[in-house]
Amino acid sequence: MSVKRSRKLARFIVGTSLLVVIGAGFSAAAHSSTTGVKADKNAYVTIVVAPGETLWSIAGLAGGNAADVVSEIVDANHLTSSDVHAGQKLLVPVQ
Numbered sequence: 001m002s003v004k005r006s007r008k009l010a011r012f013i014v015g016t017s018l019l020v021v022i023g024a025g026f027s028a029a030a031h032s033s034t035t036g037v038k039a040d041k042n043a044y045v046t047i048v049v050a051p052g053e054t055l056w057s058i059a060g061l062a063g064g065n066a067a068d069v070v071s072e073i074v075d076a077n078h079l080t081s082s083d084v085h086a087g088q089k090l091l092v093p094v095q
Helices: 003-034 055-062 066-077
Strands: 044-048 089-093
Touching (some): 066 089
């Protein structure tokens, strides 16, 4: 193997290793920010409704009893119907 080729291989290995280490660091930081947090009874997160989503699909992602979560979403956002549209911002309870 030529010197030029071995240097190129070494740079590739070092670069890839750095990317793996940086990715692991970001993963650990993201995991630590979401674990160990106790949600307040009245804690909400704001979401933007994606195309095709319904209150029931959002409630299913939020966890807990879907019917109760839908009711909480309706109450928190002062909705008069269960219709939501893409781009709409909603307060969703944190379970």
